[in-house]
Amino acid sequence: NAGVTQTPKFRVLKTGQSMTLLCAQDMNHEYMYWYRQDPGMGLRLIHYSVGEGTTAKGEVPDGYNVSRLKKQNFLLGLESAAPSQTSVYFCASTPTRNPNYGYTFGSGTRLTVV
């Protein structure tokens, strides 16, 4: 049981380049989330999905797009990377928005934009 898998683990981009981060979960969870984590700022929600085919904006959505074509996958895209998007990105999932269930996080993707 792999849980939440993120690929790639590390990436260096040049300003203006594009890339897609992949998150895959094998727990049949309905809800999936993309966060970024920066020193001193904690986890900030970028986009989230409440089920297959749905997406919604979080706290810091600008410069990012997402898609959830299949229930198990949640993709995060950067169309034109900027240095301000240098961060560690975490994907998380949960079966329900019942707080009795915690989020299951992936191991993260460390992205550097130069």
Add this chain to the structure above:
Amino acid sequence: SQKIEQNSEALNIQEGKTATLTCNYTNYSPAYLQWYRQDPGRGPVFLLLIRENEKEKRKERLKVTFDTTLKQSLFHITASQPADSATYLCAPVNYGQNFVFGPGTRLSVLP
């Protein structure tokens, strides 16, 4: 907007002592409060949950309190060990809402 604060970015403690981490929140009335552990280079891992009517909850060497009047949760690790060194995040939550996480406290247990 809601604000979550956790005591000092880093906390150093001697092995065997009790570590106490604080989570304070404002402009919010959560019915639940979760705590997570995050190791370097890894994602957060859910540790435990306390409900607003529970006041205190224990799990092995962990003890969590929840004071809705003070808008505060305390997270205690008794008989701390170097293996407890990590960053601990709190998340005050309500049913049906996305979770918002505190900035975390980095705990170092010194041998």
